Amino acid sequence: MSIMKRIFATSAAQSAVGSIAAWYLRLVWYSSRRTLEPSNIYDAVEMPMIMAMWHGQHFLTPFVRQRNIPKHRAKVLISRHRDGELNARAAEKLGIGTIRGSGAHGGDFHRKGGATAFAKMLDALEEGYNVALTADVPKISRIAGLGVVKLAQYSGRPIYGVAIASSRRIQLKNWDRTAINLPFSRIAFVACGPFYVARDADAAALEATRKQIETELNQITARAYAIVDGTGSAPP
Numbered sequence: 001m002s003i004m005k006r007i008f009a010t011s012a013a014q015s016a017v018g019s020i021a022a023w024y025l026r027l028v029w030y031s032s033r034r035t036l037e038p039s040n041i042y043d044a045v046e047m048p049m050i051m052a053m054w055h056g057q058h059f060l061t062p063f064v065r066q067r068n069i070p071k072h073r074a075k076v077l078i079s080r081h082r083d084g085e086l087n088a089r090a091a092e093k094l095g096i097g098t099i100r101g102s103g104a105h106g107g108d109f110h111r112k113g114g115a116t117a118f119a120k121m122l123d124a125l126e127e128g129y130n131v132a133l134t135a136d137v138p139k140i141s142r143i144a145g146l147g148v149v150k151l152a153q154y155s156g157r158p159i160y161g162v163a164i165a166s167s168r169r170i171q172l173k174n175w176d177r178t179a180i181n182l183p184f185s186r187i188a189f190v191a192c193g194p195f196y197v198a199r200d201a202d203a204a205a206l207e208a209t210r211k212q213i214e215t216e217l218n219q220i221t222a223r224a225y226a227i228v229d230g231t232g233s234a235p236p
Helices: 003-008 011-030 082-093 114-126 147-155 203-229
Strands: 033-037 050-053 074-078 097-100 130-134 140-144 159-166 169-171 179-181 186-195
Touching (some): 011 082, 033 203, 050 147, 050 203, 074 082, 082 097, 114 147, 140 203, 147 159, 147 203, 159 203, 186 203
Parallel strands (some): 074 097, 074 130
Antiparallel strands (some): 159 186
């Protein structure tokens, strides 16, 4: 491992980078003009709830929580990967609790902490925390997995989909089409839901809800970009 990698692997360096990232995201959020759709979402949402979003569109989601409102307290699922550590540090600086682990294919589920993280998310919802997580199947963009649906089934809590887009951004050409939001933008925060899942839902019912969430997340993502860009669709 190179000297620079060793330095950035230290707790002090990760804390510093997390602080810088949190400061930057505050700059983006508070320097931008924001549109909320539907405008009454904070009055209508049933908490505690499960918030689902697409990977790569998640950087500004900590600001969905309104500060100093106890029922808005939240925890977010973040992977154990090195990049996840930086995201976790930034989220904690922004007042969001973290649960470490991620979904995976096959045997990787337990290695990546998926089972433990699932139990911790259930505990958090039971304790009155809102729980946020990305809905994508790992490394497959914009295809929802069953994880968020199962979480709703076992917790009894509703799922709400969230999409946040900014008019000024850098779009990366990686698997999740990460959008790096830039300051002094127009920002759209669009939500959908609630989606409920019965505890005794069978495989067909779970799959139907999974497809519905996937469809509506794509629709609100397109709507968020339409608001900020006037394009009517999400970028390819």
